[in-house]
Amino acid sequence: MSIDIHALSGAYAVDALDDIERAQFERHLADCPACRAEVASLQEASALMAETVLEAPPAGLRDRVLADIATVRPLPPLVTGLVSGEAVARRPARRWFPGLVAAAAVVTAIGVGVGVTQPWQDESSQVQPSAVDRIKAADDVQSFSKDFPDGSSATLYRSTSMNKAAIVTKNMADAPSGKVYELWLQHDDRMVAAGLMPDGPDNVVELSGDPATADGFGITVETDGGSTSGEPEGEVVAVVGFDQA
């Protein structure tokens, strides 16, 4: 190669390479510890330039960002080499929302295969398709959808006049072994347990409690049987405000 590829480190550090050069240089970086170190140090330097252009963001941005992150689970760390047994045990056995084949006929799957023998049944009643259909048919039905990056989604339907809500999931992976998805309704600053979701990619679950007066809903992953403290303890999958329709 006639040009010295190491000399691209500075341009790479400030994103001043075109796509082809960038790809070439990233291949080079994988094999060149000297360039990796230099790029890291030059990125420290370039980041300082942002100090000279500080600008307060618009007021509404904070809420939008915080609403965004509430719907996305952070990626697990990249694990290299040995990790402790505890760390392994805490890592989910599977991704929660793998993008399966796009479900074209989800609605027909609703209510099929519900786990009627689960111990949580009396906290959270499985609804027949007709029940969610009644909510969806209400004059005041609202829906709140969350799409996850892998193509799965959860949609909550709420009718304030019926004081009922049901959540419909598509392509949702089972909770990790020994875990279960728990549903929550937010009332002011408290999260109130609203039922558990059975395994299976496409579910419909009616929420217990008082959806009409709730401010939002959430989904967490809890130990089988659900949180015993009455408050969310596990990892947060989604939290959605009812003002964000």
Added chain:
Amino acid sequence: MDPLRPVSDAPSPAEGASVAPDLAELLKLSGRGDQGAFSQLYDAVSPRVFGLAVRVVRDRAQAEEVTQEALLEIWRTASRFDPDRGSPLAWMLTIVHRKSVDRVRSAEASTRRDTSYHQQNQPVDHDATAEAAHASLEARRVRTALGSLTPVQREALELAYFGGYTHTEVAGLLDLPVGTAKTRIRDGLIRLRDTMGVGGA
């Protein structure tokens, strides 16, 4: 385990808190899904993030979108931050800068690059930046350090970093022989790094 936080009306921390937050710790907590930690991170870094996006993207509405995208990516990938490889701020701003540059390049430039460089991009008019920046001692140190670069190093670096131009485009804008702008950019960054004493160099 991380508590599930209510979705709305989270009180924002007092403005101008005197204790600088530990950004590495906040990133670590964010990687575990701690939305409260991320909101603190937002308060600490958003003026840099938004300021940089505005500078590169120019259009405020688009800069807002870029900021939102970049912060979501920072949230998603927080656990991938490796403190052994750099500072949290540089890691975050690298993500923001990359997204900003991608935006201006894909938005292509029709308007921007049809206009002559000198008309559109009065080379880095520092006086037009936010008042807050003037108050910042760090900003003054950085400006002083940038002032120690040769004029061509500084222009090349600023066109690349704030203008979002490739080194080849920078060469064209500054009438430099193709292939030399990348050297000016690198030399300028090395001087900035060494003057500011960052990067473990």
